[in-house]
Amino acid sequence: MERREFVALICAFPALCAKKLPINILRQEHYVMTVNGKVSLSELGGALPHEHFITDFSGAGSENHPEYTELQALDLLLPHLKAVRDLGIQTIFECSPSYIGKNVKLLRKLSTLSGLNIITNTGYYAAVNQKYLPDHAYTESTVKLAERWISEYVNGIERSKIRPGFIKLGSDNAPLKEVEIKLIEAAAITHLKTGLKIAIHTGNAEAAVQELKILEKMGVKPSAFIWVHAQNDQTGETQIRLAKKGCWISLDGLNSTENSLNKYEKNIMKFKATGLLNRLLISHDDGFAAVKKDGQSGFIPYQNGNTLPYVTLFTKLKPALLKNGLTEKEFDLLTVTNPASAFRIDKR
Template sequence: MRSIFPSLLFFLSLFSCSTPENNPPYFNSVTGSFPIDSLGLTLIHEHMLVDFVGADSVSPERYDQEEVIAKVLPYLLEVKKYGVKTIFDCTPSYLAKDPILLQKLSEQSGIRIVTNTGFYGAVGGKHLPEFVFTESAEQLADRWISEFEDGIDDTGIKPGFIKISVNEETPLREVDEKLVRAAGITHQKTGLKIASHTGTWATASQEVAILQEMGISPSAFVWVHAQAEDDFQNYLRAAELGVWISLDGIGWGVEEYVDRLFFAKQNGILKHVLISHDAGWYDPAKPGGGDFQPFTNIFEKLIPALKAKGFVDSDFEMLLIENPKRAFGLN
């Protein structure tokens, strides 16, 4: 195994040997539940398969699982060489979330994969089934709670977090507010954390306010795609509340993330930051699944760039090991 910084393998070995007492925090993966201390080096926002055709047309018949595995598996084995132990797959329902496919990829790669529950409201609701517009937040939450308790569909595979998305509007659209409330109810019943595809703080702060009204700590909320925020002072505001700031498009570029992470380090808020690539994306609409984006920019480009700015091993351990563990543990 290639080490990305000298102390990483030792750090991981401590986790694998830990034996916490009496109901330790845990996480759900597609191959079962494990103590959160075994999460290890984690990428918290990636995609194996995504189908953007829309909720009214998405179907498992649009792709062949074995073809997807043949395309995706080499990329998982590639990033495994950097010590990655767990990957969160952020493809939600009605965008081709396929827990069995993820289970096969996990078993063949040796990387634990975490899937989700929830619905995706962005793109004007294109990826929402019709019942989302008529059911209440409580009814939607019942669906997601059932997946946590009984498994997704008939797979027995349980989600490890809630994935929703909202449109960038002020005020939030009615259906987007309902999705946030449904996620809040689900969190209250299950402990699952809420990762919301958002963008700017103007939108994320509205979501946080709804959760606070429900008596939910902002620490249950992951501000997905926070790299869209141009006012870095809003990172400080989010961190002060306890929100998780997810900088998760590193598969598509590095420079803008160096600036944001340097700001976070200089201002003492790295402990509130999560990083990932938002990479992968086998697309059934494209020949051969299209161009699959590797999961390696963090290790090959971002870490060297940050080291040149004064980052040290403990910073990377915090971003890639400690923060995911603190953000996503269940009790």
Template structure:
């Protein structure tokens, strides 16, 4: 074999390794993929707009003129306050509109990350009938297709999976949707952000289904965990790798949130916290439910309590990047 042939044998042998090193860690936004490190200051649970409360058949219909008139100036102001990215948690069947999100993102220069999944809260009001007929694997194929081929015929792909549980004993449909979400994660690496709130029984069921499928707890965000009144269940979950989302911050309760965040700091678990407001820029056409209290009130309060700039960046930049970076998270050792 001559030197030229040896050269190409060497290159081909290295090619799989070279491909690994060249891959970028990206996340999908409504304007296309970006490096996850470019997310910047992120709000991980907001609604740019939604028609939550309206009948399922009308949730995707908006007064677009009024919507843009209200939302665009507000998001531009958020951008001026330092917000770089918003994870939009309005799902299909209760108001997700990819075309409108893309226009809003383009005109405000805020990266908006949309979702796949179905919302199982609100007494199942926004679950499509097809979900009852199909098996979990068939539902997962719908969501996987959105990730692989784009949502509703567009090039926009979801950046996470949004699901929800009602209060009380988890229902058959909520469990089936969560199972579908786990199957979607195993194919796409998308993180599951699941409205769980104070429902400890649902949280235990979610943990069980993750373990059953060999999925690490860090694939799951406990959404609305702030509704759990005691910190211990949240601290215990965080120790296992669960992302704890304290996402109800407003200008009247931020001091309580600061205290809870301090409790996580004392246990060296700041690296498992996500912060947001569950705000809404256009709630069924109504006035804004604001999502600026973290910047205006909570962060100054944390600084006054001795939190360092590095810790603030951890909570608002680094944690969202790690939580939502698409990667299949498996339990490596069950023993």
């Protein structure tokens, strides 16, 4: 989409152009939107920018979705979230998009009972060969999709009054498919209207470059783009190049195996050597899958190398980094300052 086409579309759509965002959203200059409302940047504390709680991998078109009770979910998750809080973590960005089990009412209950800030998202996930896309993602226009996501920010998700704190998309490897491009353009419109940052699960480095080009063409600054799963960049050269442009480089998939710890330590120290620690985000991508077997619902951990979810960054990687020359101040930059800066919503 050319920029002039984008301008023409947005200006031809009165509901987007004329509507004012609620005054209570506009008053504060910088904040993050949690499932319990606005939180100032100073209140976020230590943060995990890419985790999951309970996901449903059956697909958008499935007729056999696993079901679970709120009590089952609370019993599963609360001990882990309290362990996270005891380590000094105060905020988790829950990255499960719509049609992959996002449950915002559960997130609000978990936030209240655990004492953690929890942030949910808007947007659609087109990775994994578009398995998790609803039919209307193909049939609706770019602007119509943006209208849906803007409405979730203004009015709340599924009439819950719970607002998203960022836009979550997913794409496979480059070259991007037509529907993937359309979703990125819709995210650009949503960002320009709401200030929500755009986090994109990205297949490979070439796809990240293409995503940035699309966003910039739509008038989005690189600092609004969070490249999720940037660890998939085989050489690391594109990470550095996009970080220098101002993008956020999110390394999601840390686990407690020696290979993973060494890889992440090396990557972080490379960013320190190049003076780019202030563009880096680190997380585990941990979570649980809801399943149904023999008519019974249950949960399976992702089994990605972490015996316990959400804690390896602090219990394993932090000591290794400090031993290798990273300072406490630099670790706080990675885990406190950077997530707040990456996801902050600026005054519109």
